[in-house]
Amino acid sequence: MTLIRSGGARRVALPLLAGLAVATLAGCAASAPAADSATPAADLPQDIVFALKEDPTCLDPQQSSVTTSLIVGRQLTDSLLDQNPDTGEIVPWLASDWTVADDLMSYSFTLRDGVTFSDGTPLTSEAVAANFDAIKALGASASLANGYLAGYAGTDVKSDTEFTVNFSAPNVQFQQGATTMSLGILSPATVAETAEARCQAVAGTGPFVLDSYVPNDAVKIVKRDGYDWASSLRGHEGEAYLDSVTFPIITEPSVRTGGLESGEYDVIQDVPYVDEARFAGDKYHLYAKANPGVPNSLVVNTSRGVLADEAVRQAVTKGLDRDKINVLAGSMSGKAPTSVLTSSTPGYIDLGDTLAYDADAAKKLLEDDGWTLGSDGIYAKGGQPLSFTVTAFYAQDVLEAAQIQLKEIGIDMQLKMVSSGDFFGAIASGDYDALGAGLTRTDPDALRTLLSTASASRWGIVDDAELEGLLQKQSQTADVAARQKIVDEIQQIVAERAYVIPTLETVQLHGSRAGVEGITFDSASRLHLYDAAVVSN
Amino acid sequence: MTIPEQRVASAGGRAQAIARFLIPKIVQCLFVIWATYTVAFLLIHALPGDPILAALSLRGGDATTTDPAQLAALRERYGLDGPVWQQYIVNFVALFRGDLGISIATGQPVAEMIGRAFPNTAAVAVFALVVGFVAALAFTVWAYVARPAWMRAFVTQIPPLGIAIPAFLSGLVLISVFSFGLGWFPASGTNGFVSVVLPGITLALPTGAIFFQVFSAAVFDAGASPFVFTANAKGLAQRTVVVRHVLRNALLPSITIIGLQIGYLAGGTAVVETVFSRDGIGRLTVDAVLARDVNVVLGVVVVVATVYAIVTLIVDGLYGVIDPRTRTRLVGRKAGAR
Numbered sequence: 001m002t003l004i005r006s007g008g009a010r011r012v013a014l015p016l017l018a019g020l021a022v023a024t025l026a027g028c029a030a031s032a033p034a035a036d037s038a039t040p041a042a043d044l045p046q047d048i049v050f051a052l053k054e055d056p057t058c059l060d061p062q063q064s065s066v067t068t069s070l071i072v073g074r075q076l077t078d079s080l081l082d083q084n085p086d087t088g089e090i091v092p093w094l095a096s097d098w099t100v101a102d103d104l105m106s107y108s109f110t111l112r113d114g115v116t117f118s119d120g121t122p123l124t125s126e127a128v129a130a131n132f133d134a135i136k137a138l139g140a141s142a143s144l145a146n147g148y149l150a151g152y153a154g155t156d157v158k159s160d161t162e163f164t165v166n167f168s169a170p171n172v173q174f175q176q177g178a179t180t181m182s183l184g185i186l187s188p189a190t191v192a193e194t195a196e197a198r199c200q201a202v203a204g205t206g207p208f209v210l211d212s213y214v215p216n217d218a219v220k221i222v223k224r225d226g227y228d229w230a231s232s233l234r235g236h237e238g239e240a241y242l243d244s245v246t247f248p249i250i251t252e253p254s255v256r257t258g259g260l261e262s263g264e265y266d267v268i269q270d271v272p273y274v275d276e277a278r279f280a281g282d283k284y285h286l287y288a289k290a291n292p293g294v295p296n297s298l299v300v301n302t303s304r305g306v307l308a309d310e311a312v313r314q315a316v317t318k319g320l321d322r323d324k325i326n327v328l329a330g331s332m333s334g335k336a337p338t339s340v341l342t343s344s345t346p347g348y349i350d351l352g353d354t355l356a357y358d359a360d361a362a363k364k365l366l367e368d369d370g371w372t373l374g375s376d377g378i379y380a381k382g383g384q385p386l387s388f389t390v391t392a393f394y395a396q397d398v399l400e401a402a403q404i405q406l407k408e409i410g411i412d413m414q415l416k417m418v419s420s421g422d423f424f425g426a427i428a429s430g431d432y433d434a435l436g437a438g439l440t441r442t443d444p445d446a447l448r449t450l451l452s453t454a455s456a457s458r459w460g461i462v463d464d465a466e467l468e469g470l471l472q473k474q475s476q477t478a479d480v481a482a483r484q485k486i487v488d489e490i491q492q493i494v495a496e497r498a499y500v501i502p503t504l505e506t507v508q509l510h511g512s513r514a515g516v517e518g519i520t521f522d523s524a525s526r527l528h529l530y531d532a533a534v535v536s537n
Numbered sequence: 538m539t540i541p542e543q544r545v546a547s548a549g550g551r552a553q554a555i556a557r558f559l560i561p562k563i564v565q566c567l568f569v570i571w572a573t574y575t576v577a578f579l580l581i582h583a584l585p586g587d588p589i590l591a592a593l594s595l596r597g598g599d600a601t602t603t604d605p606a607q608l609a610a611l612r613e614r615y616g617l618d619g620p621v622w623q624q625y626i627v628n629f630v631a632l633f634r635g636d637l638g639i640s641i642a643t644g645q646p647v648a649e650m651i652g653r654a655f656p657n658t659a660a661v662a663v664f665a666l667v668v669g670f671v672a673a674l675a676f677t678v679w680a681y682v683a684r685p686a687w688m689r690a691f692v693t694q695i696p697p698l699g700i701a702i703p704a705f706l707s708g709l710v711l712i713s714v715f716s717f718g719l720g721w722f723p724a725s726g727t728n729g730f731v732s733v734v735l736p737g738i739t740l741a742l743p744t745g746a747i748f749f750q751v752f753s754a755a756v757f758d759a760g761a762s763p764f765v766f767t768a769n770a771k772g773l774a775q776r777t778v779v780v781r782h783v784l785r786n787a788l789l790p791s792i793t794i795i796g797l798q799i800g801y802l803a804g805g806t807a808v809v810e811t812v813f814s815r816d817g818i819g820r821l822t823v824d825a826v827l828a829r830d831v832n833v834v835l836g837v838v839v840v841v842a843t844v845y846a847i848v849t850l851i852v853d854g855l856y857g858v859i860d861p862r863t864r865t866r867l868v869g870r871k872a873g874a875r
Contacts, residue, residue, distance in 0.1 A: 051725075055824075057643055058596045065598040140607035159773060179685035199596075215643065215650070216816035216824075218726055246802030250725050250814045255712060259724055262717035419827055420601075421591025428590065429604035439599050456604045 024238040024243065025075075038518030040241040040398065040533035048266040048516055048534060049241050049249040051259060052243040055216045058199035060190075061181035062135055065144040065440075067508070070181055070526045072219050072247060076118075077184030077204035080109055080128070082231035083176065084430060085440065088346040090175060093231040094123060094205065099122045104170035104478050107178075115188035115229050118209040125163035127188045129155035133164065135183075135189045141195045143457070147449065148177025170476035172483070173445045176346075180524055194376065204226045205229070209242040212393065219247040233474045234530055235518060241533035260284070260511055265536075280332075288333035289521045292345040293441040294450055295337040296395055298402075298434045298501040301461040305388050305433045309450040311369035312411075313498035317355060318362035319409040320402055320503065329397040331509050337502035340494045341530040343507075344525070347487045349443035354495045356503060359409050366410070381409040387412035391435030393423040394535065398504045399436050427459055435459050438506055442523045444487045448475055451499060462499045566715055566846035573842040574629070574835060581826075581834050582621050588829035592642040593830055614707065615641050628832075632839065637696075638832035642825070647836035650821060655840065657727045658817035659743030661809065662802045664737030666795070672696075676745075677753045677787075681760060696749035699742035704805055708739040708812035725814035730739060735815040740805050744798055751794050755787035762786075789860055796849045803841050 008203060040046055052071070058064045061073030080095040083197040092098070116340075132155055151169040157165065164247045165174070167269040175184050187203040199414045203209055207230065208221040223243045230237055248265070250256045253272045259265040260279070268524050271279060271286065279286055298316070300307045307313055322336035338352040371379040371386060379386035390399055390413060399415050406413045415436075418426070426432045438445050439459070448471040470490050477483040508525045518531035589611045596600040602608075612618045616627060616638075631638065637647035652758040676696050715735060716724035721734045759765060760783055768778045807819030819836060825833035 039868060064596045065600040067598070070595070127659050139595070140602045140604065140611060143593075143597050143602040146602075147600060153802075195642075198638070199644050214653070214816065215645070216654070216820060248725055248814065252709075252812055252814065255724055255812070255814065258713060258717045262720065263723075264716070264724055283859060414668050419586065419591065420594035421588070421829060424590045424594050424601045424603055428587075428605070428608070437599065457602045 018310045033050055035422075038235070038241065038527065038531060038535055040531040041535050044200055044537065045243070046241055046429045047246070048532070049246050049248065049264070050267040050529075051196070051256045051269060052219070052247045052264040053249075053253070053256065053270045054251055055249050056219065057215070059210065059213060059219070060183045060186075060195075060198040060202050062145045062186065062201065063138060063142045063195060064132070065182065067526060068269065070524075072221065073184065073202070074181045074522065074526050075208040075529050076202055076206040077181055077186060078115075078206050078229065078231075079097070079180060079184050081175065081176045082233050083162070083179040083205040084233055084525040085521055085525075086345075088177060088316070088523070092234055093179075094229065095178075098175075100175060100478070102478055104148050104174075104476060105173055106164050108164040108175055108209055111163075112229055113161065117203050117492045118224055119187050119189055119203040121187055121189065123185065123205055124160045125155075125157040126160075127191075128185055129157055129165060130188050130191050131183075131185050138195055142182075145177075145182040148173055148183055150473075156274065170478075172475045172477065173443045176443045179522075181526070193303055195319055206240075208245065211244070214372050216249060218249060221247075222246050224422075228497070230232065230530060234528070235520075236531060239531045241518070242429040245529060252265060257511075260326070261511065263513065265442045266516045267510065269371065269510050271507065271509045271511040273329070276332050278296050283514050285514060285517070286333070286518075287512070287519055287527075288331055288507050289525045290334060290342050290344040290505045290507050291438060291440045291525050292443060292523065293446045294340060294500060295342045295440040295502045296398055296436070296438040297337075297340070298390055298432045298436055299450060299460040300501065301430065301432055301497060302463065302499070303461045306384070306386055307433055309390050310497055311365050312371075313501065314412075314496075315362040315365045315409070316406060316411060317495075317498045317501045318358045318365065319406050319500070320505065321357040321405055322355065323357070324405070325398060325401045329395070330504050331507035334505050334507040337505045339491050340502060341444055341491060342438075342501045342505045344448070346442065347484060349488050351491060351495045354492070362409050363516060371410075373410050377407070378412045379409060385412060386410065386451050387414065388433040389416050390434045390436040391416045391418060391423060391426045391432040393418055393420045395436065395504070395506070402503050427457065430461060434501075436503070441525065444490070445475055447471065447490055447494060447500075451494065460499050464493070464499070467493050467499070469496075559850075562850055564709070566850055569846050570839065570842045574632075574839055575625075575837055577777070578625055578831075578839040579637070581829070581831050582624075584826075584829060586829050586830055588641050589615070591829040593826075595642050603650050617641075620697070628835065637836035637839070640812055640830055640833045642826075642828040642830045642833070647832050650833060651836055651840055654817050654821045657815055658806050658819060660733045661736045661740060661806060661815070661817070662799070664733050665740035665744050665802065666798065668737060668741035669743075669748055669798075672741065672745040673748035673752050673791075674784075677756050678784075680753060681756055681779065682775070693753060696746045697780070699744075699746035699749075700849055701746075702742065704739050704743065704808045705812060707742055708736070708809055711735045711739055712812070726818075727815050732813075732815070736809045736815060739809050739812070740802060744802065747794065747798065747801070748791055752787055755790045756783055759783045759786040785859075789856070792855055792859065796845065796852050799845050799848050801815065803845075835850070 042130045052068050054068050056069035056072055059072055061070055061077050064070060078094050080093060081090050081095040083090050091220040094112055094115060095109040095243050098107045111123060132149060132152060135142050136147055136152055151167040151171050153166040153168040156164045163499045182202055184204060190198055190203045200213060207224055207227045209224045210449060211220040211222045213219045223240050223242060227239045254258050256268040260337060300313060302308050326334055326336045338350050338355060339348050341348045366379050371381045374380045392399055396417055403413045403415060439450055450458060451462050452458060452471045453468055470486050474483050477486060512519060515534060515536040517535050518533050520528045522528055589608055640647055640650060680689055680692040683692050712724045715721045723732050724734050765778060765782050768782050806817055807823050809816040812818040822837045
């Protein structure tokens, strides 16, 4: 089994270089071993209770991009490919073999034999094609999946196990996208359902099967009998160790942490950072991983207000003591951001010098730019105070820490906390000075999504032809080394011209009792429960 | 109805009287429901924010699209593209078909969502009302018979604590002690009666406190009245005086505030359902308002307003049972009609 798989990986090693192993080249910092292998205790029931922090709302991983929903969805669906979260290497999963065209406009796959969906139908090329066609039809309801399929021009089915996915323009992120649950493969029957029905129940090829979902109450999944197609990145083969996982929806954080201590829950999602120390002992396991993509940042609108001035933006960047923000509002296991991509993103380069805290340099920048310190401790120029507003819908503590630091160097940053809907309303209307949020993606193409004028849902409003050219060029470059050079350049420009001003690397922090082992993160910092097992009471 | 033929005629007059008593009240109920619906409709449409974007961001997270063409298509699909008056008429007419529409945020039929959540909330609310009422009764009797005066003053000061402590805090304390500490009750979920106890008690505290305020005032009032003085003077046992004369007269104002309590419970369950992670009407409403989920908010409003109106109607009817004076009026008119 393992031999065949690694053989498959070797066969595709060359074409696979097209875009994926950016991470390997960039020398992405390795954190934990890829797969902890747990041994389930024979005399204990292999059933766990995993408290979620919110209602998943929609279980369909192709439609949802909310972590809570994906934690459930990931267990129900497999993807064509898998990605090593530490090295960025892409390996076979449902597809045993694949090739990428040099122009990045077509990807050919060969499916693994003997895979079936949980409703009994076999995995075929037709089924995969139906999945991609349906994602296209879902449109705005499946925005992340549609991002990975940008320019999708149909799937050519050559045989039951062979097919080619075509694009009308170069698509560099599809290969990485094919490793995510956003492009996880669902059964043809599920795909034929309406968007709403798919939110309530999905059938995939995954190691678990949906047993029940009562909105606002609980989700239950059970082991898929006969599962035998895990990727080589998992710690074992065959069926999952756990017989069932029940996910009660517990919105109150103190109830989740209390329930983990009392034993009511075996695993909890989102341990509050302030409670991290409580669970640091050997009675518990903590699972921490920084979200890949763009860290929590101020993403600026350069078309209005004081942030149109590059010197002001640079002063803001230099005025933030990111280590201190991390201590105040971050996880103990987190690090201060050192680039406009997080350290867990493939293609990340260390720009710690550009993002270093230097209050004096920040003040000098402002004074050289003609700003004078007023009696109220805030800079002003021509009667206009150095003030801007950040619109955000989460992480208020991070922004408050930044607000205090900026005030010390004479910059007035106002916070506008809104609901998530109003946040995207602001993006739609362009009515903001800066946005405070991060963008979770496993490819440096995240910066194009965020900043390119051609991006359908861009956040930052930036008019910079040089940057735009580079953003487009990296998305059409198949050669890994060449693309990495462009990505380096993009990160430097975005950080130096302060279009994105990072504040904190958001860490996914989950906890379990010590008797549950084998929970691992995938490359998008979502969880795999396939290797998880109850090892002791 | 299986009323024997010969009784129909004599029952006719009685039915007429009851109809004369009930019909205005039913019309009043319908007006309350319509007015609540209309005000809620106007309020939610006056809220800033786009329901489509709010719904998309629930699922889309940081990948939520803001592409105007795609948003317009969704707006049309959920009937949010016309002018407000048109949406009002379309939605209002649909109500009469029993169609509460589809939740924009979750894609589920609103009737199904409410049908799922309502029994959970009703269980907690009824439990809280019963426990609150019984506890208020117990405390009132205790306070009434307590001697000396400082003891009575002390007892009367206990129940107000129930409303002074926020439900959020008392809920968490109950969870810490009885779920995490003693392990008697689950800290979350909607599985069976055991899951109702802690949230029910949390809500019973403020509910009981309000009952106690009204109840004790009425009891002490009745206790100071001449007929109780007479009853005591003629040597009736304390027990008989309390049960037959004092409590019975104090019951009426307590029944009256049950209607108000229902309104309080509808709001109070939102907090309790969040703390105890229960699916219910309160949490449904909060989520729906945050997500600008127009159909769910209106659906909940209609259902809660209906429950409120029906309870008020029943309470009005109960007056006749508890207070003979109301009953006499009804019978008197009937006699006049003959």
